[in-house]
Amino acid sequence: MNQPAHNVDSHSVMYITPRPELIMVEGKGSWLTDNNGKRYLDFLQGWAVNCLGHCNPGMIAALNSQAHQLISPSPAFYNEPMIRLSNLLTDNSCFQKVFFANSGAEANEGAIKLARKWGQINKSGAFEIITFDHSFHGRTLATMSASGKEGWDTMFAPQVPGFLKADLNDLESVQKLVTKRTVAVMLEPVQGEGGVIPATTEFMQALRKFTKENNILLIVDEVQAGCGRTGKLFAYQNFGIEPDIMSLGKGIGGGVPLAALLATEAAACFVPGDQGGTYNGNPLMTAVGASVIEQLIAPGFLEAVQAKGELLRSELLAISQEFGLGGERGMGLLRALILGKDIGAKLVELGRNRSPDGVLLNSPRPNLLRFMPALNVEDDEIRQMSGMLRELLKQAV
Numbered sequence: 001m002n003q004p005a006h007n008v009d010s011h012s013v014m015y016i017t018p019r020p021e022l023i024m025v026e027g028k029g030s031w032l033t034d035n036n037g038k039r040y041l042d043f044l045q046g047w048a049v050n051c052l053g054h055c056n057p058g059m060i061a062a063l064n065s066q067a068h069q070l071i072s073p074s075p076a077f078y079n080e081p082m083i084r085l086s087n088l089l090t091d092n093s094c095f096q097k098v099f100f101a102n103s104g105a106e107a108n109e110g111a112i113k114l115a116r117k118w119g120q121i122n123k124s125g126a127f128e129i130i131t132f133d134h135s136f137h138g139r140t141l142a143t144m145s146a147s148g149k150e151g152w153d154t155m156f157a158p159q160v161p162g163f164l165k166a167d168l169n170d171l172e173s174v175q176k177l178v179t180k181r182t183v184a185v186m187l188e189p190v191q192g193e194g195g196v197i198p199a200t201t202e203f204m205q206a207l208r209k210f211t212k213e214n215n216i217l218l219i220v221d222e223v224q225a226g227c228g229r230t231g232k233l234f235a236y237q238n239f240g241i242e243p244d245i246m247s248l249g250k251g252i253g254g255g256v257p258l259a260a261l262l263a264t265e266a267a268a269c270f271v272p273g274d275q276g277g278t279y280n281g282n283p284l285m286t287a288v289g290a291s292v293i294e295q296l297i298a299p300g301f302l303e304a305v306q307a308k309g310e311l312l313r314s315e316l317l318a319i320s321q322e323f324g325l326g327g328e329r330g331m332g333l334l335r336a337l338i339l340g341k342d343i344g345a346k347l348v349e350l351g352r353n354r355s356p357d358g359v360l361l362n363s364p365r366p367n368l369l370r371f372m373p374a375l376n377v378e379d380d381e382i383r384q385m386s387g388m389l390r391e392l393l394k395q396a397v
């Protein structure tokens with residue numbers, strides 16, 4: 001496909017997605033500003049990445065002070081922010097060990113490798129991992145193979161073998177796929193790209209019980225749903241279960257490239273030579289991550305996320321009723337409005353083109369909108385977005 005002609009001179013940028021003809025130049029809180037000075041209310045936040053909004057002061061301070069002190073001593077040495085962030089994560093979760101990476105896909109690759117290694121040691125070389133239809137785990141070859149996205153099985157064939165797909169919230173569909181080769185079940189507690197589909201508590205608890213009884217690891221991919229997004233620090237904490245392995249990405253860096261692989265003592269079976277990466281534990285990134293987690297666990301912060309989630313939920317429900325749409329779903333500040341018709345892309349474009357201020361929305365599936373605002377979005381901004389969305393819906397339907 002040829003790159004379309006642009007007013008913006010982007011000829012040297014590899015064409016991997018259609019982009020509008022504008023350049024984003026500035027961000028503050030829930031607002032982005034483009035090169036024409038137009039402002040956008042951002043309910044996308046880099047796909048749930050900027051959990052503290054654009055250019056959070058605490059993150060800037062951490063980035064500045066660390067940049068002046070030490071940027072990269074090499075991964076062969078410990079550094080202070082790496083240790084501080086590891087401790088913050090283990091002190092506030094059921095895990096004991098942390099490995100830092102640069103992207104969600106890389107953290108998931110680590111989770112897959114760790115599970116296979118565990119299978120070699122503890123389960124006669126079991127290596128199969130059961131994942132789920134409509135899941136998304138990243139864009140490396142292994143994580144694409146793990147993902148349940150339509151068409152991805154042939155896109156860069158052959159796939160990495162060893163991933164079998166079950167149906168979310170259907171324990172029997174998991175049980176049917178289990179053999180002596182099964183080493184792990186891996187899932188998103190809330191399927192994000194799949195359309196914001198939460199696992200049920202009943203399913204998560206039954207899955208945890210079943211995997212424990214059958215010596216199978218449970219891996220949660222919390223790249224999107226973790227780090228306060230659901231109103232708990234980690235999404236699994238909503239279900240009263242404890243997984244063996246967890247991946248984090250997106251929100252953990254609040255906008256800088258940082259991800260993490262967490263494991264229990266029993267699951268953390270890597271030995272030197274198994275895992276690494278040039279930037280793992282990079283102090284510039286982990287200093288920012290520590291600032292993010294410290295802000296998320298500050299007294300009252302997660303309670304406020306829950307309250308804002310409730311406000312967004314009630315606004316979306318009211319809109320659904322007013323326009324005869326299909327309702328809403330989600331957890332905390334990861335929510336979807338079910339449109340009932342394929343007008344998602346149109347609403348996204350109308351929102352971006354709205355004037356004087358635009359609104360940035362996302363439609364991971366043609367018949368729904370997904371909302372992932374900053375976790376510190378103001379109540380009034382939720383109401384503003386709702387008002388703008390009502391306007392867009394009037395135009396679209």
Ligand SMILES: *Cc1c(COP(=O)(O)O)cnc(C)c1O
Nearest residue numbers: 103104105136137138192223224
């Ligand atoms: C975004 C995402 C990933 C991939 O993260 P990258 O940083 O883009 O590699 C993996 N899993 C889930 C659930 C995600 O939402």
